[in-house]
Amino acid sequence: MITDLGYGALAITFFLTIYGVLAAIWGVRTRRPDWIDSARNAMLLTFPLLTLSCLSLIYLLVNGHYEVEYVASVTSTRMPLYLRITALWGGQAGSLLFWSWLMSAFASAVTLRNWQRDREFLPWVVVVSLVTLGFFLGLTLFVENPFDRLWLLPGGLAIKSFFAPEGAIPYFQSDGKGLNPLLRHPGMIIHPPMLYLGFVSFVIPFAFAIAALITNRTDDRWIQITRRWSLVAWLFLSLGLILGGRWAYDVLGWGGYWGWDPVEIAAFMPWLTGTAFLHSVMIQEKRGMLKHWNMILIILTYNLVIFGTFLTRSGVLSSVHAFAQSAIGPLFFIYIGASFVISLSLLLQRWQDLKSDLHMTSLLSREALFLLNNLLFLGILVICFWGVIFPLISEIITGQKVTVGPPFYERATAPLFAGLLLLMGIAPLAAWRHSTVQTLGKAVWKPTVVSLFVPLIGFLGGIRNWAALLGFWLAAFVACVTLYEYGRAVIARSRSRGESLPTAFWNLAGRNRRRYGGYIIHLGVVLMAIGIIGIELFQKETQGTLAQGEELSLGPYTMRFESLAVFDTADGRNVARAVVSIYKNGRFVGELYPRRDYYYESQQPMTIPGLRSTMEDDFYVLLVDWQPISSAGATFKVYQNPLVNWLWLGGFVFIIGTLVATWPESEKSPATVRARRRTPLAAKAS
Amino acid sequence: MEPGSQEQAIATNSTARLGWGRVLAWLAIIALLVILGAGLLRSQQGSVNVGQRIPDFPLTTFDGQTIHTADLRGKILVINFWASWCKPCEQEAADLEAAWRFYQARGDVVFLGVDYVDTEPEARAYLEKFEITYPNGPDLGTRISQAFRIRGVPETYIVDQDGILQFVQIGPFRSLSQIKSVIDPLLQP
Numbered sequence: 001m002i003t004d005l006g007y008g009a010l011a012i013t014f015f016l017t018i019y020g021v022l023a024a025i026w027g028v029r030t031r032r033p034d035w036i037d038s039a040r041n042a043m044l045l046t047f048p049l050l051t052l053s054c055l056s057l058i059y060l061l062v063n064g065h066y067e068v069e070y071v072a073s074v075t076s077t078r079m080p081l082y083l084r085i086t087a088l089w090g091g092q093a094g095s096l097l098f099w100s101w102l103m104s105a106f107a108s109a110v111t112l113r114n115w116q117r118d119r120e121f122l123p124w125v126v127v128v129s130l131v132t133l134g135f136f137l138g139l140t141l142f143v144e145n146p147f148d149r150l151w152l153l154p155g156g157l158a159i160k161s162f163f164a165p166e167g168a169i170p171y172f173q174s175d176g177k178g179l180n181p182l183l184r185h186p187g188m189i190i191h192p193p194m195l196y197l198g199f200v201s202f203v204i205p206f207a208f209a210i211a212a213l214i215t216n217r218t219d220d221r222w223i224q225i226t227r228r229w230s231l232v233a234w235l236f237l238s239l240g241l242i243l244g245g246r247w248a249y250d251v252l253g254w255g256g257y258w259g260w261d262p263v264e265i266a267a268f269m270p271w272l273t274g275t276a277f278l279h280s281v282m283i284q285e286k287r288g289m290l291k292h293w294n295m296i297l298i299i300l301t302y303n304l305v306i307f308g309t310f311l312t313r314s315g316v317l318s319s320v321h322a323f324a325q326s327a328i329g330p331l332f333f334i335y336i337g338a339s340f341v342i343s344l345s346l347l348l349q350r351w352q353d354l355k356s357d358l359h360m361t362s363l364l365s366r367e368a369l370f371l372l373n374n375l376l377f378l379g380i381l382v383i384c385f386w387g388v389i390f391p392l393i394s395e396i397i398t399g400q401k402v403t404v405g406p407p408f409y410e411r412a413t414a415p416l417f418a419g420l421l422l423l424m425g426i427a428p429l430a431a432w433r434h435s436t437v438q439t440l441g442k443a444v445w446k447p448t449v450v451s452l453f454v455p456l457i458g459f460l461g462g463i464r465n466w467a468a469l470l471g472f473w474l475a476a477f478v479a480c481v482t483l484y485e486y487g488r489a490v491i492a493r494s495r496s497r498g499e500s501l502p503t504a505f506w507n508l509a510g511r512n513r514r515r516y517g518g519y520i521i522h523l524g525v526v527l528m529a530i531g532i533i534g535i536e537l538f539q540k541e542t543q544g545t546l547a548q549g550e551e552l553s554l555g556p557y558t559m560r561f562e563s564l565a566v567f568d569t570a571d572g573r574n575v576a577r578a579v580v581s582i583y584k585n586g587r588f589v590g591e592l593y594p595r596r597d598y599y600y601e602s603q604q605p606m607t608i609p610g611l612r613s614t615m616e617d618d619f620y621v622l623l624v625d626w627q628p629i630s631s632a633g634a635t636f637k638v639y640q641n642p643l644v645n646w647l648w649l650g651g652f653v654f655i656i657g658t659l660v661a662t663w664p665e666s667e668k669s670p671a672t673v674r675a676r677r678r679t680p681l682a683a684k685a686s
Numbered sequence: 687m688e689p690g691s692q693e694q695a696i697a698t699n700s701t702a703r704l705g706w707g708r709v710l711a712w713l714a715i716i717a718l719l720v721i722l723g724a725g726l727l728r729s730q731q732g733s734v735n736v737g738q739r740i741p742d743f744p745l746t747t748f749d750g751q752t753i754h755t756a757d758l759r760g761k762i763l764v765i766n767f768w769a770s771w772c773k774p775c776e777q778e779a780a781d782l783e784a785a786w787r788f789y790q791a792r793g794d795v796v797f798l799g800v801d802y803v804d805t806e807p808e809a810r811a812y813l814e815k816f817e818i819t820y821p822n823g824p825d826l827g828t829r830i831s832q833a834f835r836i837r838g839v840p841e842t843y844i845v846d847q848d849g850i851l852q853f854v855q856i857g858p859f860r861s862l863s864q865i866k867s868v869i870d871p872l873l874q875p
Contacts, residue, residue, distance in 0.1 A: 259773060314726060329726050336722070340715050348708055389718075392725035402803055402828075403838065405771040596861070605860040625780060625862060635780060 003068060006056025007147040007162060010097070013049040013104070014141050016042045017134035024123035024130075033119075039126045040111045046133060047108035050101040057094060057146055061087050066173040069160040070094055070146040076178035078572045083179055086189045090179045092313065092328075093146035095192065100136045102193070103200040107133055110204055110229075118221060124211035125204075132203050135335050143328050178572075181599045181606040185251050191243040195267055198237025199305045202270060204229045205277075206302035209295055213346040218291065218353045223281050230281070230298075231662040234274050238658060241267060242651035249644075251606070257535070257647065260406040265384045266308030272384070273301040276377035283367045286432055290367075291354040293374070299343045306336055311388070364435040369427040376420050383412045410536070414467075421474040421529060424522050425481040447480035471533040475526045482519045482526075509660065517661025524657055527650030534617075534643025543624065543637040555640045557619050558583040562591070564626055564634055574598040578623050578634055582612055594623040594636065615649075617642040734834050740765075740843065740851050741833040745798055747823040748810060753798065755849075762795045762872050763845040764865075767825075767836050769804045770812035775840040778858035779816035782842075785865040786820040794847075795869060800825045802839050846872050 020042035027035030057070070061084045066072040074087040074094065089095040107129040115122050140146070148160040151168035158171050182188070205226035212222035244264065245257035258264060277297040283290045314329030360368050387404045394402040429443040454476035455469040463469060486505075494504035509516045544552045546561040553559075562579040569575055577595040581588060592610030599606070610621040618641040626634035734740060740763075742756040755763060766782055768775040782797065789795035799822030801809045806824065813822055825831050834843060844853040853868045 256773075310722075333719075333722060333726050337719050340719065344711055344715055348711070389721055389725075392721045395728065396721065396724050406773075407771065598861075605864070607860075625784070 002056050002059050003065070003147050003149065006053045006060070007145070009049045009053040009056070010137065010141055010147070013046050013053070013100075014134060014137040016045060016049070017130040017137060020046075020130045021127050021134065024126045028123045036119075036123045036126075039130075040122060043126050043130055044108050044111045046104040046130075047101075050097075050104045054088065054097060054101045057097060058085055058088055060147075061085065064176070066176050067149050067170055068146075069148045069150050072150065072173050072176040074176070074179050076176045076572075079178055080571070082189075083184060086183075087179050089192045089196075090183050091146075093140065093144040093148075095196075096136060096140045096144055097146050098193070099196050099200065100133060100140060102196050103129075103133050103136065103203065106201050106204055110207075118217075118225065120215045120217060121208060121211040121222070121225075124214045125207040128207035128210050129203060139328050139331060143331065178599065181597065182251055184606075185247055188247050188251070191240055191247055194236050194243055195240030198233055198235075198240050199270070199309065201229060201233035201236060202274065202298075202301050202305055205233065205298050209298045210343070210346065213295070213350045216350060216353055218350060220284055220288070223284055223294065226298075227281065228662060228664070230274065230278060231658065234271070234278060235655065235658040235662055237267070237271050237274060239655055241271060242648075242655070245651075246648060250609070250611075257644070260387070260409040262388050263308075263312050265388050265409075266304075266311045269308060269381055269384055269388075270301045270304040272377050272381045273297050273304060276374045277301060279370050279377075280374050283370050287358060287367050289356045289358050289360075290371070291356050292351070293371075295347055295354060297374075299347060303336070303339055303343065306332075306339055310336055362434045362436070364430055364437065364440050366427055366430040366432050366435065369423055369430050373420060373423045373427060376416050376423065379416045380413050383409065383416075417529075418470065418474060421471075421478055421525075424525065425474070425478040428485055428519070428522075429481060444481075447477060447484050451476035451480045465537055468533055468537045471529065471537075475529045475533070478522060479526045482522050486516070486519060513663055514661045517657050517659070517663075520657030520660055521654055522657075524650045524652070524654030527646050527653055529650070531643050531645065531647025531650060534646065535641045538642040540640040541638065543635065545625075545633055545635040547633045552636065552638060554619075554638050556585050557638075557640060558586070559592075559619075559621060559636070559638060561634060561636070572600050574600065576623065576626055578610075578626070578636075580610065580621060580636070582619060584619075592619075592621050594621045596623050596626075613645055615643075615645050618644050728835075734843070734851055734854075736851050736854060738851055739849050740845050742849070743830045743833060745800065745821070745823040745830070746826070747821045748806070748813070749821075751821065753821060753823075755798075755845075758796055759849055760794070760847050762847060762869060763843075763849075764795065764797045764869070765800060765834075765843040765845065766797065767800045767802050767831055767834070767839050767841045768812075769802045769839045770808040771804070772839045774858045776816070778840060778842075778860075779812075779818065781859050781862045781865060783816060783818050783820070784862045785869070788862075788866070789869065790820075792873075794873070797821070799823070800830050802831050802836070803828060844868055844872070847874065 020039045023035045023042065024039035027033065027037075027039060060068050060071050061075050062081065064071070064075065064077055070091060070093050074090040075084050079087070087094065089098040110125065110129065145162055148162050150158055150160055150171040150173070151165055152158055152171040153165065154167050159165065159168075164170075205222075208222040208226045208229075212218055241264075244267070248259065249257040274297075277294060280290050280294055280297060284294050310329070310332040314332055360371075362368060387409055391403045425447070426440070426444060430440055451473060455473040458469055458472050463472075486508075489508055490501060490504045493499060493508055494501050497504070499507065540555050542552065542554050546552055548561055548563065551558050551560045560581045560583070562581055564576065564578045566574065566576045575595055575597050577593055580592050580594065582590055582592055590612060592612060594610035595608050597606045597608060607622055607624075610623075612619040618639075620639040620641055622637040622639075624635040624637050740755070742754065744752055744754050746752045755765075764782075764785075766778075768779075782799075786795075786797045789797075797820035799813075799818065799820060801822060801824045804824065809822075809824065812818075834841075838856075840855075840858050842855040842859065843851055844855075846852045852872055855868075859865050
C-alpha cells in the first residue's frame with residue numbers, strides 16, 4: 001500500500017516534469033502566459049509530491065518492509081532508527097530519489113520568487129530545471145526503482161520488480177542485509193546530503209544562465225539573480241567536501257583525509273569552477289567584463305556536476321566510492337552528450353552578444369589578478385580532469401589502462417595552490433581598474449615584512465623543508481593581509497563615525513557581507529593550508545607487532561600495548577578492542593582504544609582508529625591484526641599527523657565565512673537583524 | 687589603409703578566429719564523448735566472471751622465475767593485483783602474507799602477486815616493507831590485468847583446483863579471517 005503510494009507519487013511527478021517542459025515551451029511559442037504559469041505550478045508541485053514519495057520510502061525503511069528489495073539491501077532489524085532513516089541515501093536507488101527530492105526543493109523554491117522583473121527567464125528556467133529533474137526521476141522510475149518488490153518465480157529464483165511477474169509469489173524476508181558499515185558514521189550521514197545539495201543547487205544558476213542565453217538578455221541580470229543561489233550551492237558543496245574528508249580520516253583507516261580518488265575529484269571539479277565563478281562574477285558586476293567567461297564557468301560547473309555523478313554511478317572508473325555496476329551508465333552518457341552539445345551551441349550562438357566593450361587597463365589591477373586567480377583554478381581543473389580521464393584515453397590509444405595516483409596530482413597542483421594563496425594575499429590590496437607596482441607595493445610591503453617572521457621562526461625552530469617554509473610564509477602573508485585589511489577598515493570606520501572599535505567591527509561585517517565574509521573564508525583557507533602542509537609534509541608513520549606490555553615509538557610518542565578484548569555487542573557486531581597507553585616525551589598522556597568492528601549481517605569489518613587529538617598534532621593508532629586466541633600479540637599501524645586539526649578548524653571558519661557572505665543583506669528584513677546578532681560571533685571565531 | 691577597411695579587417699580576423707574556436711570546441715566535446723563512450727562500453731563488458739575458467743598467463747617474478755598458471759592445476763590459486771602506489775593495497779598486504787604463511791605448509795594453495803603499472807625499485811621496497819614472501823612479478827605491458835579486465839588495484843581472484851574462478855575481491859581484504867573464509871571451503875579434505 002505505502003509502496004504503491006510512493007511509487008505513484010514518483011510516477012506522477014515524472015509525468016508532471018514532462019508536462020511542465022512542454023507547457024513552458026508551448027507558452028513561449030504561442031505567447032500565452034497562462035501556459036507558462038501552468039508550467040510554473042507544475043514545477044512548484046514537484047516538491048510536495050516527491051516529499052510524499054520520500055516519506056513513503058522512509059516509512060518502509062523504518063518499519064522493516066523487507067519485501068521491498070531496496071529496504072532489504074540497506075537496512076536490518078538491528079539498525080537504530082536514525083540509520084534506517086539515513087539509509088534513504090545509503091544505496092543507488094534511494095540516493096537517486098533523494099537527489100531528485102532535493103532538486104525539486106530548489107526548483108519549487110525558485111518558482112516562489114518574484115518574477116515580475118524577469119518574466120522572460122521564467123519558462124526557460126522551468127525547462128532547464130525540469131529537464132534535469134525529469135532525467136533523474138526517469139532513472140529512478142525505470143532503471144533503479146527503490147520501490148521494487150522481491151518476487152519468487154516458480155523456479156525458485158528471486159527477482160525484483162515493481163509489478164508482479166506472471167506466476168510469481170511475493171517473497172518476504174525476515175531481515176535485511178543492513179547498511180554498509182562504512183556509511184554508519186555521523187560524517188557519512190551528512191556528507192552525501194550536503195554534496196547532493198551543492199550539486200543540485202548549481203542547477204539553478206545554470207538554468208538562469210541558459211535562460212539568459214536563449215532570451216538573449218545578456219546583461220548582468222542573471223548574475224544578480226543567481227548570486228545568492230551560487231553562494232548557497234558553493235556552501236553546501238564545500239561542506240560536503242570537508243565532511244567527506246573528515247569521514248575518510250575517521251573511518252577509512254589510512255591516516256589521510258583526501259586520496260585523489262576519481263570520485264573525490266569528481267566532486268572537487270565543480271567546486272573549482274564554482275569558486276572561479278564566484279570570483280569572476282564580481283568583475284562582471286563591477287566592470288562589466290568577462291561575460292563569456294562567466295557563462296563558460298557556470299556551464300562547466302553544471303556539466304561537471306552531471307559528469308561527476310556519471311563517473312560515480314556508471315562504473316566507468318574504479319574507486320572506493322563507486323556504486324555497484326549499474327545500468328544507468330548509457331542513459332547518463334546520452335544525457336551528458338545532449339547537455340554538452342546544447343550548452344555549447346547556445347553559447348556559440350550568443351558569443352557576439354556577450355562581448356564586452358571594456359578591456360583590462362592594468363595587469364596589476366584587481367580584475368587582472370582575479371582573472372589570474374581564475375586561470376589558476378582552471379589550471380587545477382585541467383590537471384584533475386586529465387588525471388580522471390587519462391586511464392580512459394590510455395586505454396583507447398595503447399590498450400592499457402594507466403591510472404595516475406596521488407603523486408601526480410600533488411606535484412602538478414601544489415605550485416598552482418601556492419600561486420592561489422599568493423594571489424589571495426595580493427588581490428584584495430589591488431585597486432579596481434588601475435594599479436601600479438608602486439601603489440601595490442606600498443600596500444603590500446607591511447604585511448609582507450610581518451609575515452616573513454613566520455618562516456624565520458620555523459627555520460630557527462629546525463624546519464629545513466623549503467616547501468613547508470614557503471607554504472607557511474604564504475599562509476602567514478594571506479593572514480596578515482586579511483587581518484590588516486580588516487583592521488584598517490575597522491579603524492577608518494571607527495574614526496569617521498565615532499564608533500567604538502568593536503561596534504565598528506560589528507557594523508563593518510554587517511555592511512558588506514560578501515567582502516568581509518570572503519575575508520573570513522580566506523582566513524579559513526589559511527588555517528586549512530597550515531593543516532595540509534602539516535600532514536602532507538610532516539606526517540610520520542610506522543607499524544609493528546607488539547606483545548602485551550611491549551612498546552612502539554614514533555616521534556615524541558611512545559605507545560604501550562596493554563590489553564585486547566574481543567566481544568559481541570547487542571547490535572550485531574563482533575568487536576576487537578585494544579587498550580594502549582600513550583606517552584609523550586616519557587610522560588603519560590592517556591589511553592587509546594583502537595578497535596576493529598565486524599558486522600555479522602553484512603559480513604564487513606570496520607577499523608576505528610584510536611585518536612589523541614591536539615592543535616599540535618594527532619596521534620592516530622589503527623589496530624591492524626591480532627592473535628585471536630591468546631590476545632597476546634597485536635599489530636598496530638601508527639601515525640603522527642602534525643597540525644591536522646588546523647584543517648578542520650579552517651573548514652569550520654570557512655563555512656562560517658560563507659554563511660556570512662550568503663546571508664541576505666537588506667537592512668530592514670527581520671532575517672538581517674538575526675544575522676547581525678550572529679555575525680560578530682562568526683567573525684570572532686576567525 | 688582606410689579606417690573603415692581596417693575595422694573590417696579586424697572584424698574578419700576575429701570572425702575567422704571564432705570560426706577556428708568553434709571547430710576546436712566541437713572537436714573537444716566530440717573527443718570527450720568518444721572517450722567516455724569507449725570507457726562506458728568497456729565497463730559494461732565487465733570482468734572475468736565467477737564460474738568461468740580464468741585466462742592462463744605466465745608471470746615472471748622479481749626473482750627471475752617464470753610461473754605458468756596452467757601448471758598449477760590441482761592447486762588453489764590466489765591472484766592478487768597490487769601496486770606500490772596503491773594505499774588500499776597496504777591495508778591488506780600483511781593479511782595476505784599471513785594467509786600465505788598459514789597455507790604454505792599444505793602445499794596446495796599458491797599465492798601470486800601481480801604488480802600493476804609500477805616501477806621496480808618502489809615495488810621491491812613495498813615487498814620488503816611488508817615482508818612478502820610469496821612469488822610476485824610485474825605485469826609487463828599490463829597483459830594480465832587486461833586479460834582479467836581489472837578495474838583497479840587491489841583486486842584478488844581466487845581460483846579452484848580446476849582453474850575455475852570462484853571468488854573475486856574488489857578492493858582490499860579486511861582481515862586474515864576474511865581471506866581464510868574464502869579459501870577454506872575450496873580446500874579438498
